[in-house]
Amino acid sequence: MAGDPPKRRxxxxxxxREAILAATLELVRERGVARLTTRDVADRAGVSEAxxxxxxxxxxxxxxxxFESGLEPLRAVGDRGLSADGERAEVLTTLARPxxxxxxxxxxxxxxxxxxxQLREQLAGYMAENDxxxxxxxxxxxxxxxxxxxxxxxxxxxxxxxxxxxxxAACFLRAAQRQIMGTVAEREPLPSLERTVQTLDxxxxxxxxx
Amino acid sequence: MAGDPPKRRxxxxxxxREAILAATLELVRERGVARLTTRDVADRAGVSEAxxxxxxxxxxxxxxxxFESGLEPLRAVGDRGLSADGERAEVLTTLARPxxxxxxxxxxxxxxxxxxxQLREQLAGYMAENDxxxxxxxxxxxxxxxxxxxxxxxxxxxxxxxxxxxxxAACFLRAAQRQIMGTVAEREPLPSLERTVQTLDxxxxxxxxx
DNA sequence: GTCTATAGGTTGATAGAC
DNA sequence: GTCTATCAACCTATAGAC
Numbered sequence: 171m172a173g174d175p176p177k178r179r180x181x182x183x184x185x186x187r188e189a190i191l192a193a194t195l196e197l198v199r200e201r202g203v204a205r206l207t208t209r210d211v212a213d214r215a216g217v218s219e220a221x222x223x224x225x226x227x228x229x230x231x232x233x234x235x236x237f238e239s240g241l242e243p244l245r246a247v248g249d250r251g252l253s254a255d256g257e258r259a260e261v262l263t264t265l266a267r268p269x270x271x272x273x274x275x276x277x278x279x280x281x282x283x284x285x286x287x288q289l290r291e292q293l294a295g296y297m298a299e300n301d302x303x304x305x306x307x308x309x310x311x312x313x314x315x316x317x318x319x320x321x322x323x324x325x326x327x328x329x330x331x332x333x334x335x336x337x338x339a340a341c342f343l344r345a346a347q348r349q350i351m352g353t354v355a356e357r358e359p360l361p362s363l364e365r366t367v368q369t370l371d372x373x374x375x376x377x378x379x380x
Numbered sequence: 381m382a383g384d385p386p387k388r389r390x391x392x393x394x395x396x397r398e399a400i401l402a403a404t405l406e407l408v409r410e411r412g413v414a415r416l417t418t419r420d421v422a423d424r425a426g427v428s429e430a431x432x433x434x435x436x437x438x439x440x441x442x443x444x445x446x447f448e449s450g451l452e453p454l455r456a457v458g459d460r461g462l463s464a465d466g467e468r469a470e471v472l473t474t475l476a477r478p479x480x481x482x483x484x485x486x487x488x489x490x491x492x493x494x495x496x497x498q499l500r501e502q503l504a505g506y507m508a509e510n511d512x513x514x515x516x517x518x519x520x521x522x523x524x525x526x527x528x529x530x531x532x533x534x535x536x537x538x539x540x541x542x543x544x545x546x547x548x549a550a551c552f553l554r555a556a557q558r559q560i561m562g563t564v565a566e567r568e569p570l571p572s573l574e575r576t577v578q579t580l581d582x583x584x585x586x587x588x589x590x
Numbered sequence: 591g592t593c594t595a596t597a598g599g600t601t602g603a604t605a606g607a608c
Numbered sequence: 609g610t611c612t613a614t615c616a617a618c619c620t621a622t623a624g625a626c
Contacts, residue, residue, distance in 0.1 A: 186591075204414050204496040207619060218593050223621065225591090280560055284488065285495030286414035290562070298564040304557055305568040325583065332571040332579035335553075336546045342556065343549035347514055350490055352500070354508040358515040361542040369542035373535065373583040394609070417601065428611050433603065435609090 187225045189215040194236050195279075203233070203282040203289075230288070237293050240279035243272050247306050254314060258323070259371040261314065266341050266363055269307055273345035281349065307338040315374075324374045333374065340366050397435045399425040404446050405489075413443070413492040413499070440498070447503050450489040453482050457516050464524060468533070469581040471524065476551050476573055479517055483555035491559065517548040525584075534584045543584065550576050 193215035197206050208229060212219040226232040247269070254261060283293040297303055311334035318324040344363065347355045361369075403425035407416050418439060422429040436442040457479065464471060493503040507513055521544035528534045554573065557565045571579075 200497065202494060202496040202500065204499075208621085209619075217591095219620090220594080220622085221592055229620070278494065281491045281494035284412060284491035284559065286412040287410065289414075290412065290560075294560070294562045294564050297561055298567065301568070303561055303565070303568055304553060305570060308570065328579050328582050329571065329575060332576050333583075335571045335576060336550055336580070339549035339553035340546055342553045343514060343545070346552065346556070349494065350500075350504070351507055351513055352504045354504050355513070357508065358511070358513055360515060360518065361539065361545045365539060366542050366545060369538050370546070372538050373543075377587050396609075418603085419601075427609095429602090430604080430612085431610055439602065 186215070186217050186221055190217065190222055190225055190232070191235055191239060194232055195240065198236060198282055199278045203285055208232075230292070233283075233289060234292060234296070237279060237283065237296060240276050241297070241300075241302055244276070244302050244306065245300070247272075247310060254317060258318065258374075259367050262311075262337065262367045262371065263363065265307075265311055265314075266337060266367060269338065270341040270345050270363065273342060274348065277345055277349045304338055304342065307341075308334045310334075311337060318374075322376065325376050328374075333370070337367070337370060396425070396427050396431055400427060400432055400435055400442070401445055401449060404442055405450065408446060408492055409488045413495055418442075440502070443493075443499060444502055444506070447489060447493065447506060450486050451507070451510075451512055454486070454512050454516065455510070457482075457520060464527065468528065468584075469577050472521075472547065472577045472581065473573065475517075475521055475524075476547060476577060479548065480551040480555050480573065483552060484558065487555055487559045514548055514552065517551075518544045520544075521547060528584075532586065535586050538584075543580070547577070547580060 190211060194206070194211050197210060197214060208219050208222050211232070212222050215222075222232065226235060253264075256264075280293070283289040308331055312331035315324060315330035315333055319326065319328075319330055324330070341363070344360055347360060400421060404416070404421050407420060407424060418429050418432050421442070422432050425432075432442065436445060463474075466474075490503070493499040518541055522541035525534060525540035525543055529536065529538075529540055534540070551573070554570055557570060561568075
């Protein structure tokens, strides 16, 4: 985003900071925050415990950093407009699938934060400050659908954002089911993304095309 | 549900067990599991800490009980069939709103369990055993929509379960946004339930009725 | 920037009397 | 069934040397 300065003075960073962050993220996803100890973070990162406290003031600071890095990909959504080329079902899928993949990464962190009121508020504050949230996906997808509607390819008298919301929600629930029910989710599968997109695409077609 | 036995022998229960469970549920919702201590549970329930361990073997046992009581209302969904009377939009709303209300209660508990891998597995196991999960809502709503389709009131060539899934997912995401983003969610509102149902209802209408 | 060592505080769980 | 008292384990965070 911001171009890095051309040359750097002084001793180059040893990478300890990044290793700690990565280790924390791994452990949170594996065991959950509740079982996260600074000791284990230090062990996995290959540094000492004190080093963790040197780079991140305290455990809360460390977790803040984890949230921010975990949510970072969401900024991209809505920044780049949707490329409106190709079949509509295809366009919808190319938005929905990355969204679902992002959620698979982010949900463990988002949900982990719900286990502690203080963390929860921290996270909510961060999301508010940076305008992050599901509305981002809804807006982006809604704009595309509104354009389709203007072009006469979508039923005239419906709310594009409501439809966008339905699709974003579908991605969310699919990811959430995987997160909450784990592998057991496969025994009671929800409709696939393809089937869902297909159905939605069909529903959107204006009367003459049916 | 099951009629209680007419008479009970021995000393009547003092209600301590229920008080402990209720106190735990309250505290989990307020502070999150991470900040939950058996000490605070005992204090709020008005009993001693040892009493907690008497009734529930250990902390994990206590939390299991909390999960089960928190998810209990979900059993009802899908057990009672949908009353298919009235306007369709109205029927959809009368299913969706209670679902969302249930989720507002259950999500804090569901998400809290994600903070600990052991709890997460425990919860997933319980849900699997009792056939609980989002598919329950999808099935129930899907059956209603399939009937509507058979009666010619829904577009013929779409998958009713995929549509049901969209609506259930919408409820889920709305509840999840409230849970994750808290009061901040109100600044970036998602489409309302009414608007969503209305839009979906309109999309479903077969061509002649448009 | 990174280490070792340790202080200081919290918590889950048990023992044993009532 | 409920209590008081207590322990052993664990974990965050800091101090101070290199």
